[in-house]
Amino acid sequence: MQLHIQKDATAVSHDLAEWITQAIETTLQTNERFTWVVTGGNSPKLLYELLSAAPYKDRVDWKKMHIFWGDERAVPFSDSRNNARMTFEQLLNRVPVIKEQVHVMKTDIAPDASAANYEQILHQYFPEEGATFDLVLNGMGDDGHTLSLFPHTAVIHETKAWVTSFYLAPQEMYRITLTAPIVNRAHKVAFLTFGSNKAHALQEVLKGARNVDQYPSQIIQPASGELHWFVDEAAAAGLQ
Numbered sequence: 358m359q360l361h362i363q364k365d366a367t368a369v370s371h372d373l374a375e376w377i378t379q380a381i382e383t384t385l386q387t388n389e390r391f392t393w394v395v396t397g398g399n400s401p402k403l404l405y406e407l408l409s410a411a412p413y414k415d416r417v418d419w420k421k422m423h424i425f426w427g428d429e430r431a432v433p434f435s436d437s438r439n440n441a442r443m444t445f446e447q448l449l450n451r452v453p454v455i456k457e458q459v460h461v462m463k464t465d466i467a468p469d470a471s472a473a474n475y476e477q478i479l480h481q482y483f484p485e486e487g488a489t490f491d492l493v494l495n496g497m498g499d500d501g502h503t504l505s506l507f508p509h510t511a512v513i514h515e516t517k518a519w520v521t522s523f524y525l526a527p528q529e530m531y532r533i534t535l536t537a538p539i540v541n542r543a544h545k546v547a548f549l550t551f552g553s554n555k556a557h558a559l560q561e562v563l564k565g566a567r568n569v570d571q572y573p574s575q576i577i578q579p580a581s582g583e584l585h586w587f588v589d590e591a592a593a594a595g596l597q
């Protein structure tokens with residue numbers, strides 16, 4: 358695991374924008390495409406804005422980018438809580454991506470049908486044993502959740518399905534999410550997290566005893582890929 362600590366959220370976002378851009382440039386020197394799972398939440402908003410403007414925008418060959426989401430709230434695209442909507446507003450509307458290569462988790466059909474549809478798309482992309490995403494970007498909640506793997510939910514322990522949906526009672530909404538089996542196959546996984554409210558969970562996830570039910574982010578451990586955490590000093594306060 359590699360820990361990248363920067364002074365504050367702005368510095369973390371710049372550091373990660375540079376790191377992602379370099380990862381894309383390097384991969385595209387030898388590969389025809391770059392498959393990227395983006396994350397929702399508030400944390401990536403500045404990162405996406407940075408990537409949508411010079412110099413990063415012009416360094417990325419957007420026509421070779423294939424975009425996926427790690428999780429989605431089952432609310433219409435027009436709802437401000439929709440993760441895909443946020444990503445379009447902050448990034449995808451501003452760069453020359455190819456529409457057919459951008460794969461939203463559908464929210465205009467039933468959540469289980471949406472999960473099945475996404476699973477099928479992923480199996481078409483990755484038919485060969487072991488093939489998977491170039492990069493999965495994750496956020497982390499102050500309770501240690503990532504994707505829609507919330508504490509004490511069964512989906513944390515999914516071993517087969519790559520995509521699943523379930524009703525998240527406290528939020529009174531369905532969620533659609535990638536699961537550990539597919540995310541842990543990625544070539545690179547990067548977490549972006551900052552702020553003092555994340556410090557306790559970050560300490561438990563990285564330094565605490567294994568307790569994936571309480572701190573689901575612990576379950577994300579790429580089998581042979583790289584794991585990176587991009588955090589600010591406030592979030593990292595408990596790691597010394």
Ligand SMILES: O=C(O)[C@H](O)[C@@H](O)[C@H](O)[C@H](O)COP(=O)(O)O
Pocket residue numbers: 396397398399400401427428429430440495496497498499502503504505
């Ligand atoms: O749809 C979601 O809610 C996310 O994908 C989720 O896993 C998010 O990354 C964390 O909740 C962190 O969110 P913040 O960045 O807003 O703290």
